[in-house]
Amino acid sequence: MKLEGKKALITGGNSGIGFATARLFIREGAEVAITGRDQQTLDAAVETLGPKAVAYRADVTDSNARADLFSQIGQRFGSLDIVFANAGIGGATPVGSTDEAVFENIIRINLTSVFFTVQAALPLLNDGSSIIFNSSVIGSLGNPGRSAYAASKAGVRGMARAMAYELSPRNIRVNVVAPGAIKTPIWNRGSTPPEKADELTAQWAAAVPLSRLGEADEIAKAVLFLASDDSSYIQSVELFVDGGIVGSPIGATFRSA
């Protein structure tokens, strides 16, 4: 067991990648606090995850909810060894027709709240802890209509590098997992009609050298690696788990030509 006796917080642990990671962490011996906004999926998640999971309803953008969350985690767990700052949203922000509020909301959830989650967690974090941010290949690829999302995810990478330096004296590691296109509910959230979401995922699959979307469990395994002692000398990296779309994009183009 790679996480025996460890205590972890996973934001957005009631769905998709966060939920898959909570399940794997528990299998590896950890106790896990998950957060989200939707009480129904939080309850369902804990029901499935069992007694080593506890759920807290907390919007990552709400500073009062955050203070409350860490006070409750402190009472329940005493301290933390792992923070997976995973909660995030997608959303279109085409240049020329985007409302400032829509742009700001993506930045606030995906970037600003990641910083303040870590800041609030710090007093509970043991020396030697592991912090993992969930970024995206879109922080590196040019993806039309996704300026705010791309900026938020590239921002997370930059922030991890600054924090890794600041927290190294406490042997706290800060790393980033950058998923490619992964099958989760994120594709069907918001205003995207189901047929459009299907079209979008098919386009992605065609562009990936491994010719398919990834599974949430495949991201969870990478997060487990970054969270555990298996990565004890890994600090400040961005680990792409993307079927090769960032490293070998031309491969897919040639195959389909």
Ligand SMILES: NC(=O)c1ccc[n+]([C@@H]2O[C@H](COP(=O)([O-])OP(=O)(O)OC[C@H]3O[C@@H](n4cnc5c(N)ncnc54)[C@H](OP(=O)(O)O)[C@@H]3O)[C@@H](O)[C@H]2O)c1
């Ligand atoms: N799936 C992909 O293709 C992909 C690719 C690259 C990166 N990612 C990143 O992976 C992360 C997880 O996404 P996912 O694919 O697993 O999608 P998902 O199933 O939609 O999960 C998103 C999670 O974030 C939570 N969340 C969103 N806004 C929140 C807020 N304001 N406060 C608290 N929780 C909030 C959601 O909780 P509620 O439902 O309760 O609001 C949910 O648990 C995101 O950061 C996303 O950008 C995903």
